[in-house]
Amino acid sequence: MNIDSIKNGLVIDHIRAGGAMDLYRLLHLGDMDCTVAIIKNAPSAKLGRKDIIKIDSPKDIDLGVIGFVDPDATVNVIRDGKLADKRKLDLPERIVNVLKCRNPRCITTVEPGLDQVFFLSDKATHTYRCLYCEARAELNKNK
Amino acid sequence: MRHLIDIRDLAQGEIVSLLDLADGIFAHPEDYREACRYKKLATLFFEPSTRTRLSFEAAMMELGGKVLGFSEAASSSASKGESVSDTVRVVGCYADVIAMRHPKEGAPLAASLRSTVPIINAGDGGHNHPTQTLTDLMTIRREKGSLDNFTIGLCGDLKFGRTVHSLIAALTRCEGVRFVCISPEELRLPGYVRQDVLAKSGAQFAEVRDLAEVMPELDVLYMTRVQRERFFNEEDYLRLKDSYILTPAKLESAKRSLAILHPLPRVNEIDTAIDDDPRACYFRQALYGKFVRMALILKLLEEAGK
Numbered sequence: 071m072n073i074d075s076i077k078n079g080l081v082i083d084h085i086r087a088g089g090a091m092d093l094y095r096l097l098h099l100g101d102m103d104c105t106v107a108i109i110k111n112a113p114s115a116k117l118g119r120k121d122i123i124k125i126d127s128p129k130d131i132d133l134g135v136i137g138f139v140d141p142d143a144t145v146n147v148i149r150d151g152k153l154a155d156k157r158k159l160d161l162p163e164r165i166v167n168v169l170k171c172r173n174p175r176c177i178t179t180v181e182p183g184l185d186q187v188f189f190l191s192d193k194a195t196h197t198y199r200c201l202y203c204e205a206r207a208e209l210n211k212n213k
Numbered sequence: 214m215r216h217l218i219d220i221r222d223l224a225q226g227e228i229v230s231l232l233d234l235a236d237g238i239f240a241h242p243e244d245y246r247e248a249c250r251y252k253k254l255a256t257l258f259f260e261p262s263t264r265t266r267l268s269f270e271a272a273m274m275e276l277g278g279k280v281l282g283f284s285e286a287a288s289s290s291a292s293k294g295e296s297v298s299d300t301v302r303v304v305g306c307y308a309d310v311i312a313m314r315h316p317k318e319g320a321p322l323a324a325s326l327r328s329t330v331p332i333i334n335a336g337d338g339g340h341n342h343p344t345q346t347l348t349d350l351m352t353i354r355r356e357k358g359s360l361d362n363f364t365i366g367l368c369g370d371l372k373f374g375r376t377v378h379s380l381i382a383a384l385t386r387c388e389g390v391r392f393v394c395i396s397p398e399e400l401r402l403p404g405y406v407r408q409d410v411l412a413k414s415g416a417q418f419a420e421v422r423d424l425a426e427v428m429p430e431l432d433v434l435y436m437t438r439v440q441r442e443r444f445f446n447e448e449d450y451l452r453l454k455d456s457y458i459l460t461p462a463k464l465e466s467a468k469r470s471l472a473i474l475h476p477l478p479r480v481n482e483i484d485t486a487i488d489d490d491p492r493a494c495y496f497r498q499a500l501y502g503k504f505v506r507m508a509l510i511l512k513l514l515e516e517a518g519k
């Protein structure tokens with residue numbers, strides 16, 4: 071694929087340098103059968119260095135988690151090779167089955183079949199909490 | 214289906230009407246002796262808590278209902294690895310309402326997502342314990358006549374004491390309550406309670422280290438246990454523990470109208486010499502706990518029947 075020209079898909083731009091792999095994992099891009107390009111450490115006037123992800127697929131992807139991981143990232147929607155839509159991401163009210171609760175006393179660590187749900191508890195500080203135990207959401211870099 | 218998982222599930226008006234109902238039952242228990250006839254309460258205690266369980270069971274019995282359940286995980290299907298969600302779905306076939314205690318935080322909420330009968334959270338680890346908060350509110354209202362315009366001292370372990378956190382959250386919804394938080398530096402209120410709850414509500418609050426110095430200001434004193442294992446070293450514990458023990462000498466400067474509360478069990482943080490002082494409310498508080506649970510069971514069964 072020519073990474074500069076996507077026919078129908080998404081370009082996630084202005085990702086904080088080093089953050090692309092977190093997003094790749096959290097958006098489950100590894101499970102998609104389309105072409106995905108990760109560009110690391112691209113020069114950026116705004117950020118100095120940035121990462122970019124290009125996804126060559128018209129499929130709908132739940133992008134809610136991006137707002138939590140990297141509120142400065144932007145999403146460009148490409149249709150027929152042209153920029154169709156450019157948007158900043160809102161923080162979703164809920165993040166479902168993307169993050170795992172890290173509180174060892176939480177019911178989600180033992181109960182089978184339970185959705186991992188985090189809710190937005192403070193917009194100003196981007197704080198998400200576990201629906202069950204209210205522990206603060208954290209990115210687990212090792213998983 | 215209506216449940217009680219977190220005290221914040223109840224609007225202020227609903228709390229007031231529950232307390233009104235509890236007062237009504239307290240005044241005329243004979244009127245409620247048949248109120249839950251042919252109804253059953255299941256007490257699912259995945260971890261033992263004898264006094265909470267007995268309070269629930271006594272409440273249901275006094276409403277004319279029956280009680281079934283288990284008092285520890287070893288005697289339940291949980292020891293065979295059954296999920297709480299499956300457990301409550303099965304128990305829902307046998308009982309009309311469930312009181313659940315569980316060591317894992319959020320277990321009653323997880324259970325409520327699938328339950329066909331109302332679930333009451335009877336304590337989930339160190340997380341929520343809404344019927345304790347209702348008990349505390351009923352006690353304050355009965356002893357002080359109102360839930361508005363008083364100064365409450367919260368003393369002891371304010372960091373890990375979740376009963377304190379939910380009591381604060383409930384009282385910030387009342388008018389003119391002033392909070393005095395009395396604890397060692399190590400056991401101060403967590404930042405999120407101070408910021409997200411107290412500061413955000415606009416309530417007046419102060420943090421102090423010494424109980425004796427603020428005693429004359431207090432209308433209500435809520436005592437909690439200061440546990441040895443919360444301290445980094447024995448030296449700090451020994452140095453600090455006496456500041457948070459209530460003795461007759463410390464009570465000398467207190468108001469005649471002070472109400473002393475404690476969620477119980479106590480260890481040594483309230484001198485037993487105080488038990489006969491009319492200001493000691495903690496045993497009446499345990500009694501009120503039964504009435505507020507009666508009111509709650511009635512209310513939830515009534516709503517489930519609609």
Ligand SMILES: [Zn+2]
Binds near residue numbers: 172173203204
């Ligand atoms: Zn959790």
